[in-house]
Amino acid sequence: MIPRYTRPEMASIWEPQTRFKIWFEIEAHAADALAELGTIPKEAAKTVWAKARDAVFDVARIDEIERETKHDVIAFLTHLAEIVGPDARFVHQGMTSSDVLDTCLNVQLTRAADLLLADLDKVLAALKKRAFEHKMTPTIGRSHGIHAEPVTFGLKLAYAYAEFSRARDRLIAARKEVATCAISGAVGTFAQIDPRVEEHVAKAMGLVPEPISTQVIPRDRHAMYFSTLGVIASSVERLAVEIRHMQRTEVLEAEEFFSEGQKGSSAMPHKRNPVLSENLTGLSRMVRAYVTPALENVVLWHERDISHSSAERMMGPDATVTLDFALVRLAGLIDKLLVYPANMQKNLDRLGGLVHSQRVLLALTQKGASREDAYKLVQRNAMPVWRGEGDFLVLLKKDAEVKKYLTDAEIEEQFDLGYHLKHVDTIFKRVFGES
Numbered sequence: 120m121i122p123r124y125t126r127p128e129m130a131s132i133w134e135p136q137t138r139f140k141i142w143f144e145i146e147a148h149a150a151d152a153l154a155e156l157g158t159i160p161k162e163a164a165k166t167v168w169a170k171a172r173d174a175v176f177d178v179a180r181i182d183e184i185e186r187e188t189k190h191d192v193i194a195f196l197t198h199l200a201e202i203v204g205p206d207a208r209f210v211h212q213g214m215t216s217s218d219v220l221d222t223c224l225n226v227q228l229t230r231a232a233d234l235l236l237a238d239l240d241k242v243l244a245a246l247k248k249r250a251f252e253h254k255m256t257p258t259i260g261r262s263h264g265i266h267a268e269p270v271t272f273g274l275k276l277a278y279a280y281a282e283f284s285r286a287r288d289r290l291i292a293a294r295k296e297v298a299t300c301a302i303s304g305a306v307g308t309f310a311q312i313d314p315r316v317e318e319h320v321a322k323a324m325g326l327v328p329e330p331i332s333t334q335v336i337p338r339d340r341h342a343m344y345f346s347t348l349g350v351i352a353s354s355v356e357r358l359a360v361e362i363r364h365m366q367r368t369e370v371l372e373a374e375e376f377f378s379e380g381q382k383g384s385s386a387m388p389h390k391r392n393p394v395l396s397e398n399l400t401g402l403s404r405m406v407r408a409y410v411t412p413a414l415e416n417v418v419l420w421h422e423r424d425i426s427h428s429s430a431e432r433m434m435g436p437d438a439t440v441t442l443d444f445a446l447v448r449l450a451g452l453i454d455k456l457l458v459y460p461a462n463m464q465k466n467l468d469r470l471g472g473l474v475h476s477q478r479v480l481l482a483l484t485q486k487g488a489s490r491e492d493a494y495k496l497v498q499r500n501a502m503p504v505w506r507g508e509g510d511f512l513v514l515l516k517k518d519a520e521v522k523k524y525l526t527d528a529e530i531e532e533q534f535d536l537g538y539h540l541k542h543v544d545t546i547f548k549r550v551f552g553e554s
Contacts, residue, residue: 120440124402129443132230133436139176141223142195145320146210147171149302152319153312159209166206174202192216213312215305217423221336222300224435226324228344231439232294238446239287239351243280245453247551250276254543257536258372258463259474264364266470268477269539272373272458277550279358284550286351293347297340300326306422307332334423338416341431345413348438352406355445359399362456366393372463376455395452402445409434467536471504472511478533479515479525486524496521 120130131137147167154164177198185194193216200207211219254273259266300321304311314328321328329336366374375395377383383390412434416427467474476497483493500514500521515521515530 120436124444125440126443126447129231129234129440130436132227132234133440135178135181136176138223138227139178139181139195141226141324142192142219143171143174143176143199145219145222145302145324146196146199146214148320148323149214149312149316150210150212151323152316153209153212155319156313156315158313159212160206163206163209167203167210170203171199190216192219213304213316214302215334217335218302218304220428221332222302222320222324222326224341224431225297225299225326225336227435228341228439229294229298229325231435231443232290232297232344234443235348235351235439235446236287236290236294238443238450239283239290241450242283242446242453243287245450246276246280246283249453249456249458250274250280250547250551253458253460254547255540256458256460256463257467257540259467259469266466266474268474269467269536271540271543272460272463274543274546275361276453277547279354279361281550282354282357283351286347286354289347289350293344297344298326299329299336299340300324301329301332301336303329303332306334333421335419335427338413338419338427342413342417345434345438346410348442349407349410352403352442352445355442355449356400356403358449358453359396359403362396362452363393363400366396370462370466371459372466373456373458375452376457395448399445399449399452402441402448406438406442406445409438470511471509472534473501473504475511475534476501478538479530482529482533483521483524486529488524 120133147164150159150164150167153159154161176195180201181191181194181198184197185191188194188197196207196211199210203210250273252273253276254271256272257269258272258275260268260270300317301307302312302317302320303309303314309317317328320326362373362375364370365372374391375393377391382388383392383394412430416430419427480490480493480497483496484490488496496518500518501511503509503514504511512530512534515525516527521530
């Protein structure tokens with residue numbers, strides 16, 4: 120985790136003290152269940168809670184023990200025994216390390232998902248607000264980066280809103296898929312521990328029992344989780360790149376907020392660069408970088424190996440922390456985005472009316488011209504305008520073959536900007552509902 124791109128609430132989920140606290144809760148809840156089943160004394164389970172419930176675990180001490188044992192869970196259990204005393208011998212009865220590690224990881228991932236869902240809500244709120252603000256602000260739509268037909272800036276934002284709404288649904292599903300608990304013992308057969316212990320721990324930790332585990336929880340669940348984060352990151356970058364394009368000097372339809380005292384360049388005092396959007400592009404790449412190891416972690420040997428472990432120690436914190444930062448940054452960027460409707464109109468008019476070429480094409484076919492002939496008539500008048508040699512409307516009115524089909528008034532009718540925006544309300548209702 121890089122402090123520059125880390126928010127405290129998400130970082131706290133992955134801190135060693137938090138991890139050891141979760142480990143303790145898993146062990147203590149398991150002890151409660153074992154006590155109810157008569158496997159260990161009830162007083163022992165009570166002692167575990169009484170002695171360690173409010174303990175601040177000594178991370179340095181655990182690290183010291185691990186340097187000798189070369190085993191993180193054993194190091195923790197040894198330190199826990201130092202706190203609890205003799206009754207600690209009843210902790211971890213019938214359990215294996217992965218029962219603790221995997222259940223803890225899933226607790227952390229569900230907590231991280233909850234924060235990410237809150238982040239997505241911030242992004243959605245900002246997008247909705249700005250979409251309605253610019254619902255009917257006309258701008259040029261581009262395909263292949265080239266002027267196509269008119270849209271509105273509100274539609275661009277509504278498109279992003281719909282995309283992030285889908286992202287939210289996917290994250291809810293991914294959270295549910297990863298929210299499982301395994302307390303099934305070595306190779307997952309429950310040979311040394313009753314399945315009711317797993318049920319008890321799962322309920323206490325806000326999870327559900329894993330239907331069948333080996334010695335690990337199946338990693339296809341985690342692959343789906345991190346893949347979902349990767350898709351969300353791609354949505355972040357798609358919107359960030361759109362803003363970067365709009366802020367180009369030759370376009371300047373929108374730009375990032377530039378605060379008082381902010382500097383854009385160490386060399387050129389005039390610069391106002393899309394640094395937040397570019398930063399989001401880079402952060403998105405890092406989140407996606409963890410998708411491949413998550414997919415590869417699915418392929419473990421037999422009932423268990425630990426080839427996934429080292430990767431997950433990095434990808435769990437890094438992917439969630441990075442996406443958390445990116446989503447909050449994106450929400451702020453959209454909320455403060457500077458929008459320039461006059462420049463949008465200027466760019467819309469830049470091609471001398473060529474953006475209405477399809478309307479003219481269709482009007483000619485409606486009046487009896489074949490599609491092939493209509494296309495040739497429109498294109499031969501469009502190309503001089505493309506080269507800066509005239510106005511599309513004027514050239515069409517001068518074209519005798521066009522005039523065989525359309526009057527001047529009918530030609531002018533095809534240049535109505537409002538025609539392109541007549542279904543904006545319909546689209547908004549599809550995206551945002553009736554509100």
